[in-house]
Amino acid sequence: MSSTDDIQCELLKCVDCVKLSKQHHTVLDTDSGTEDFRDDSQGLYRSATSDSLSNAPSSPATINMITTSTSNIDKEKTTACFGPVDCLEDLLQDQWWTTLFDAMYLKTDGDVVEDPKITANEVNTLLSDVNFPKNGRVLDLCCGQGRHSLELARRRPDLRIFGVDQSAFLIGVAKEREYSSRMFATDGASATGDVANVGHIETHVESKFDSANSLLSTLSTTSQEILNITIADKPEMKSNVSFIVGDCRQLPFEGADLFDVIMVMGNSFGYFEREEADRTVLSEINRVLKPTGTLVLDLTDGAYMKQHFSPRSWEWIDPTMYVCRERELARDGRRLVSREIIANTGVGVVRDQVYAERLYELKEMMNLLLECGFPVCWQVETLTGEMSERGQDLGMMEHRMLIKAFKVLPDAISNVLRSPGATVQNKVTEESISVISPTYSESTPSAYLSEHHGHLVIVMGDPSLPSSEKLNQQWNPEDLETINKLQAAVGRLAERSGFQVTYLNQHDTLANDLASFEGKYNASKLHCKPLVFNLCDEGFYNHARLEMHVTALLDLAKLPYSGAGPACLGICYDKGLVNAIAGSMQVPVPCETLIPGHLSLEAVHHLLTVIENEIGFPAFVKPVRGDGSVGITTGSVVHDMAELVEHVHTIRNSENVLTKDVLVQEYLQGDEISVGIVGNPLFQSDGTLIASSVRSLPILRVDYSALPANLPPILAYESKWDPSSPYWTCISYSPAEITESQKKTLYQQCCQLFERMELCDYGRFDFRYSIHHGVFKLLEVNPNPGWCWDGKLALMYERAGLTYDHLIADIINSASQRHQQNRKSTQSSLVS
Numbered sequence: 001m002s003s004t005d006d007i008q009c010e011l012l013k014c015v016d017c018v019k020l021s022k023q024h025h026t027v028l029d030t031d032s033g034t035e036d037f038r039d040d041s042q043g044l045y046r047s048a049t050s051d052s053l054s055n056a057p058s059s060p061a062t063i064n065m066i067t068t069s070t071s072n073i074d075k076e077k078t079t080a081c082f083g084p085v086d087c088l089e090d091l092l093q094d095q096w097w098t099t100l101f102d103a104m105y106l107k108t109d110g111d112v113v114e115d116p117k118i119t120a121n122e123v124n125t126l127l128s129d130v131n132f133p134k135n136g137r138v139l140d141l142c143c144g145q146g147r148h149s150l151e152l153a154r155r156r157p158d159l160r161i162f163g164v165d166q167s168a169f170l171i172g173v174a175k176e177r178e179y180s181s182r183m184f185a186t187d188g189a190s191a192t193g194d195v196a197n198v199g200h201i202e203t204h205v206e207s208k209f210d211s212a213n214s215l216l217s218t219l220s221t222t223s224q225e226i227l228n229i230t231i232a233d234k235p236e237m238k239s240n241v242s243f244i245v246g247d248c249r250q251l252p253f254e255g256a257d258l259f260d261v262i263m264v265m266g267n268s269f270g271y272f273e274r275e276e277a278d279r280t281v282l283s284e285i286n287r288v289l290k291p292t293g294t295l296v297l298d299l300t301d302g303a304y305m306k307q308h309f310s311p312r313s314w315e316w317i318d319p320t321m322y323v324c325r326e327r328e329l330a331r332d333g334r335r336l337v338s339r340e341i342i343a344n345t346g347v348g349v350v351r352d353q354v355y356a357e358r359l360y361e362l363k364e365m366m367n368l369l370l371e372c373g374f375p376v377c378w379q380v381e382t383l384t385g386e387m388s389e390r391g392q393d394l395g396m397m398e399h400r401m402l403i404k405a406f407k408v409l410p411d412a413i414s415n416v417l418r419s420p421g422a423t424v425q426n427k428v429t430e431e432s433i434s435v436i437s438p439t440y441s442e443s444t445p446s447a448y449l450s451e452h453h454g455h456l457v458i459v460m461g462d463p464s465l466p467s468s469e470k471l472n473q474q475w476n477p478e479d480l481e482t483i484n485k486l487q488a489a490v491g492r493l494a495e496r497s498g499f500q501v502t503y504l505n506q507h508d509t510l511a512n513d514l515a516s517f518e519g520k521y522n523a524s525k526l527h528c529k530p531l532v533f534n535l536c537d538e539g540f541y542n543h544a545r546l547e548m549h550v551t552a553l554l555d556l557a558k559l560p561y562s563g564a565g566p567a568c569l570g571i572c573y574d575k576g577l578v579n580a581i582a583g584s585m586q587v588p589v590p591c592e593t594l595i596p597g598h599l600s601l602e603a604v605h606h607l608l609t610v611i612e613n614e615i616g617f618p619a620f621v622k623p624v625r626g627d628g629s630v631g632i633t634t635g636s637v638v639h640d641m642a643e644l645v646e647h648v649h650t651i652r653n654s655e656n657v658l659t660k661d662v663l664v665q666e667y668l669q670g671d672e673i674s675v676g677i678v679g680n681p682l683f684q685s686d687g688t689l690i691a692s693s694v695r696s697l698p699i700l701r702v703d704y705s706a707l708p709a710n711l712p713p714i715l716a717y718e719s720k721w722d723p724s725s726p727y728w729t730c731i732s733y734s735p736a737e738i739t740e741s742q743k744k745t746l747y748q749q750c751c752q753l754f755e756r757m758e759l760c761d762y763g764r765f766d767f768r769y770s771i772h773h774g775v776f777k778l779l780e781v782n783p784n785p786g787w788c789w790d791g792k793l794a795l796m797y798e799r800a801g802l803t804y805d806h807l808i809a810d811i812i813n814s815a816s817q818r819h820q821q822n823r824k825s826t827q828s829s830l831v832s
Helices: 003-012 071-075 103-108 116-129 147-155 166-185 198-208 276-289 300-306 364-369 476-495 510-524 544-556 565-571 575-584 606-613 643-654 741-754 790-799 804-829
Strands: 024-029 034-039 044-045 062-067 137-141 160-165 215-220 225-230 241-245 259-264 289-302 312-317 321-329 337-342 347-357 376-384 399-406 455-458 500-504 532-533 591-594 621-622 662-666 674-681 700-703 732-735 762-770 777-783
Touching: 024 347, 034 337, 103 166, 103 337, 116 147, 116 289, 116 376, 116 399, 137 147, 137 741, 147 160, 147 241, 160 166, 166 241, 259 276, 276 289, 276 364, 276 777, 289 300, 289 364, 289 621, 300 399, 337 790, 364 376, 376 804, 455 476, 455 510, 476 804, 510 544, 532 544, 532 804, 565 777, 565 790, 575 591, 575 741, 575 777, 591 606, 606 643, 606 662, 621 643, 643 662, 674 741, 674 790, 674 804, 700 741, 700 790, 732 790, 741 762, 741 777, 762 790, 762 804, 790 804
Parallel strands: 137 160, 137 259, 160 241, 259 289, 455 500, 455 532
Antiparallel strands: 024 034, 034 044, 062 225, 215 225, 289 399, 312 321, 321 337, 337 347, 376 399, 591 662, 621 662, 674 700, 674 762, 700 732, 762 777
């Protein structure tokens, strides 16, 4: 066949984009690796490997080029305006999406959907967060004008990408852009994949095809103009992306298990009136996704949007056209109904259109995915439209969740690769399986690790050395049980996610071991360095005051790691410094004073007077620096000056208390609670916490009711280190009985402290209620808090219906995503 015929065959794929009456099906031959496009009404077939059509004409072919120039839109006739309405939902038309997505949509939403920089940034995110197998098949469902497909095809020419959308107009735009980009590339120009100015394409193509025989005709419709350009002889051009008109509820593909990745980008999920239709879409996706494939959903954050949508706004979209918008929640509160009145300064109102989208919250979406055969899912990114140059109303594109989901069962994942030095056992005993909460059910999705790193290095305390905090400075059986259960949880996660795991707990060689990973990384040119899961809260050489030194070694080794860095650990080790910072942020703190360790009590008589007059008794006495409740005993609650002096002497003479500076505080006698933060909090411009940026966990209340009456209700040293003590056996935890307003305030305060003190990935904040002042006052900020299976964070996960595995996975994934985002930010700054 001649090269002219080859071009004819390539061009004919643009013709079917406007044939709405046709039923399209695509048959993917999974054995041969070919794709046949079939039009049942005319018997058209095309094989991607032969680049031929069975009934390709011998005469020169024509290409249908879709243009969306301003002049076409300006020719729109005026339309009736509905005027004021009481309820937008009453104006909503059935299947509104069949008429909305035309040239006008590309103008009104062009600041986001037609901005190449935004598209490139979103594709960067996809390539960072999603595993696209080499030579894999990708389905871009609800692809619109193909902006993500084209950019991804340009970046990854090895992929075979299929774009499907119900809008024949947008599919036509996608096909024209795909063809035009290849035409430019053939003549040595750069194919950008996503070209925003289609009018420019039209002019550029006309100039490049001066040798064309003729312009045959111009076909105009309400929303598109098709220029039939006859092409002479051009070099052969291959394409790795194809666009098809189709309904997402009945995908135009025969068979099952066809695609490695299916992505639904640009907030294109949730258009249907009934949720059952969304279930149908997900079931169809499940049908054509390979068992080991990945589903990526980009959809608006329902929880955020319900609270922050703009009821009314307007903006100019060009010098002659503006759009006025109004929005309101549907009667059931589960959809956002939007109205757009589009006006032209020359002719008046040209559109008055109403549409609606379902507002899925993260937990609701995860449950829906579970019902539709995706047992494993989590949010990997938060997408925004902040790059919009227009800087106006972003609507549903303002704050979106990027969710990744899998339909595989855990035992279908490849086995973990373990390094020779790893201490993970090949078999996990039944009793070391993660503790299952009373609220856990078989439907709870299994925990998985994200794909940014394939190698996990876990740094822990050295069990061969004494530990400054532990009872008698020795590792007890409970410590070893904690390590075993941690290793069992990591082993399960690694096996599900295909991770290699290495444990480092010999501190004599730790610095060299860490440095060796940098060398291995540089030598092998790995895509990602191993991620260090830093669990060495004992400190370097098990010395509590050297906890920050471990992170300093990690920084020197240039290795990404979980949790806070040296500066944060150093600040939070000093309770007085923490309270000073918190107080400056208007976070309530106890009234307190510091007794320096280098001064005798006689020399600080004036401080004792302040304590007696301003703090009063009972008072609470503890070391100003420390961790693990070291120095906090039954004697910490003092009722008069004599007891105060006695306990200060006790702290100064204690061998396991590493600081002699003492903090004296008002003794708070209300409920003691703990707030857990897992994730890395994000805030809006007004300082309000974006709730979806952190894992929402139940707040725990310490239950002292079973503690013997002669013991003060405090979390003394024995509660953490002595299994024989009533503080260990008689203290329990229950959900805090607080108001929603108190909960919101506490979370806001904790997340602000999290950011101010530079915590990372996870933290715990302890408060106690002041009966006198009627507020919760901060006791302690805990970066890198206890990770043990029966610790406070694990109990919070249990109360939330999640397992210990989920806690460990969330910490690791938060760290992985944070480092990935930092890396992308660094790359962006270098490029700029």
